[in-house]
Every structure is written in C-alpha cells, then in structure tokens.
Amino acid sequence: xxxxxxxxxxxxxxxxxxxxxxxxxxxxxxxxxxxxxxxxxxxxxxxxxxxxxxxxxxxxxxxxxxxxxxxxxxxxxxxxxxxxxxxxxxxxxxxxxxxxxxxxxxxxxxxxxxxxxxxxxxxxxxxxxxxxxxxxxxxxxxxxxxxxxxxxxxxxxxxxxxxxxxxxxxxxxxxxxxxxxxxxxxxxxxxxxxxxxxxxxxxxxxxxxxxxxxxxxxxxxxxxxxxxxxxxxxxxxxxxxxxxxxxxxxxxxxxxxxxxxxxxxxxxxxxxxxxxxxxxxxxxxxxxxxxxxxxxxxxxxxxxxxxx
Numbered sequence: 001x002x003x004x005x006x007x008x009x010x011x012x013x014x015x016x017x018x019x020x021x022x023x024x025x026x027x028x029x030x031x032x033x034x035x036x037x038x039x040x041x042x043x044x045x046x047x048x049x050x051x052x053x054x055x056x057x058x059x060x061x062x063x064x065x066x067x068x069x070x071x072x073x074x075x076x077x078x079x080x081x082x083x084x085x086x087x088x089x090x091x092x093x094x095x096x097x098x099x100x101x102x103x104x105x106x107x108x109x110x111x112x113x114x115x116x117x118x119x120x121x122x123x124x125x126x127x128x129x130x131x132x133x134x135x136x137x138x139x140x141x142x143x144x145x146x147x148x149x150x151x152x153x154x155x156x157x158x159x160x161x162x163x164x165x166x167x168x169x170x171x172x173x174x175x176x177x178x179x180x181x182x183x184x185x186x187x188x189x190x191x192x193x194x195x196x197x198x199x200x201x202x203x204x205x206x207x208x209x210x211x212x213x214x215x216x217x218x219x220x221x222x223x224x225x226x227x228x229x230x231x232x233x234x235x236x237x238x239x240x241x242x243x244x245x246x247x248x249x250x251x252x253x254x255x256x257x258x259x260x261x262x263x264x265x266x267x268x269x270x271x272x273x274x275x276x277x278x279x280x281x282x283x284x285x286x287x288x289x290x291x292x293x294x295x296x297x298x299x300x301x302x303x304x305x306x307x308x
Contacts, residue, residue: 004044008120011119027121039305039307049096051095055099058150061129069091098143104118108236115280117284128173134168134169134192157237159240163241163286165244165252166192167285183225210253239265243287246292262302262308
C-alpha cells in the first residue's frame with residue numbers, strides 16, 4: 001500500500017498570462033524535483049478525475065458551479081477578479097483539481113493509500129461557497145472534506161492551512177460546521193485581508209506579523225493549533241499546503257524555510273497517527289518561486305509519506 005500522488009496534465013493547460021505568478025510551471029517544478037529526489041519511487045501515481053456536479057455542490061452553490069462553466073471562454077481569457085482569469089482550459093483544470101481531492105479521500109479512507117498528495121492547480125482555498133477569486137475557482141480541499149464527511153460518514157475532520165494568505169474561502173464554506181476544525185496561520189495585512197476575526201468557533205486563526213520567521217510560526221502552531229487538534233481528536237487530516245511563506249517567495253514576508261514546513265508536517269502527522277490512523281490528504285495551494293516551492297514540497301512530502 002503506497003502513498004498516492006495525484007496530478008493531471010490538464011492542470012498545466014490552465015494559465016492566466018505569461019507574467020502571472022500562478023503558472024503551469026509550478027506543477028512541473030514540483031514533479032521534476034520529487035522525481036530527482038527519488039520520492040516518487042515511494043508513491044503510486046494516479047490521474048485526477050473530473051469532479052462531478054454533486055461533489056462540487058457539497059462545498060459550493062450550484063449557481064457558482066454553473067457560473068464557472070458559463071464563464072469559460074472558447075478562446076482568450078475571461079476575467080473573474082483583478083488577479084484571476086480563465087482560459088479555455090481553466091474549467092477542466094479546476095474540475096481535475098477538485099476531483100483529485102475526492103480521489104485522494106477515497107483512496108485513503110478505503111485503505112488503498114495511507115496518505116495522498118495532490119499536485120494540482122488551480123489552487124482552491126480562496127474559493128468561497130458562491131464565489132471564485134484569489135487564483136481559485138473551486139475549493140479543492142473543502143470538496144474533499146465534505147466528501148469525507150457526507151459520503152464516508154466521518155464525524156471529525158481537521159484542516160490545517162499554512163499558506164501565507166488566509167484561506168477565506170475555506171472559512172466561508174466550513175465555518176459553523178462542528179464536524180470540522182480549521183487551523184490556519186497567515187500573514188496579517190495581506191490578501192484577502194481577513195482572518196483576524198474568526199467567523200466560527202471551529203476556526204483557529206493565527207495571524208502573524210511580517211518577518212515572524214520560523215520561531216513565530218512554530219510558536220503559533222504549538223500554542224494554538226496543537227492543543228485544539230488534541231481536543232478535537234480528528235479522524236482524518238487535510239492540509240492546505242501553501243508554500244508562499246518561504247523566505248525566497250516575494251508573495252509574503254514571513255521568512256519560513258523548508259525546515260519549518262517539515263516541522264509542522266511532522267507535528268500534525270504525529271497527531272494524525274494518534275487519532276486518525278495516520279490518514280491525511282495534502283492539496284497544493286500557494287508557492288510561486290519554483291526552486292523554494294519544489295524544495296518545500298519535498299520537505300513536506302518526505303514527512304507525509306514517511307520517507308524521511
């Protein structure tokens with residue numbers, strides 16, 4: 001039983017312009033680095049399926065799903081927000097990205113894989129129940145979480161989000177759902193300028209000041225995330241794995257390193273093994289400079305799959 005690696009070539013066909021930071025090269029940079037490091041040899045590769053309307057509707061309104069399909073251009077670009085665009089392949093890629101989270105959930109909960117990593121784009125954690133934005137169209141991890149709850153019947157699922165930006169879409173979808181505990185860290189005063197005031201009692205939001213560094217990040221996880229996760233005793237853990245808090249990524253200014261991503265993965269997986277039989281799914285979110293992105297994913301994945 002090997003860990004699952006889920007991706008699809010459709011995810012590289014979505015692009016938002018030559019200078020856009022959320023580029024197709026992200027997928028290849030990660031894949032090539034994992035191949036070079038030998039990590040893919042420890043994993044079973046799967047093609048991401050297309051998410052169905054019913055699967056998307058557990059996290060989004062049907063109106064939003066239909067609007068994304070209708071907005072898809074036959075050529076050129078269609079603008080969703082000031083930073084988010086669709087090309088003719090975006091809708092298909094977004095269905096693959098959400099479908100990857102569903103497949104990952106099925107593989108892990110059926111016992112066919114102990115853990116799964118979804119190397120997919122577009123990312124998802126800024127996609128709200130009824131709105132796209134922030135480079136995101138469907139909320140991949142929320143679709144996977146609701147699949148675990150509503151289809152597989154789990155009672156407690158945790159989401160940990162260490163992207164440099166607050167996962168406002170995930171909070172919008174999951175706030176008030178007592179079956180979910182969402183723990184997030186993010187840099188204050190960055191897009192989407194939210195998170196300081198949690199929208200539900202099941203949200204553990206820790207905004208951090210610029211240049212907080214690894215020490216500040218680890219303190220936040222130690223003081224806020226880990227006690228909440230201990231109390232919650234999740235039956236499965238999902239990662240919104242964004243690596244744009246890295247000190248070489250100019251999307252933010254937290255100053256994290258690969259060692260910090262390795263550490264937080266180890267701490268969360270320690271709890272996952274205690275309460276969730278080690279069951280975990282990780283979905284790629286941010287990270288826009290190729291080398292630190294690829295190195296950080298490898299550090300995260302090495303711990304996730306137990307190859308360290």
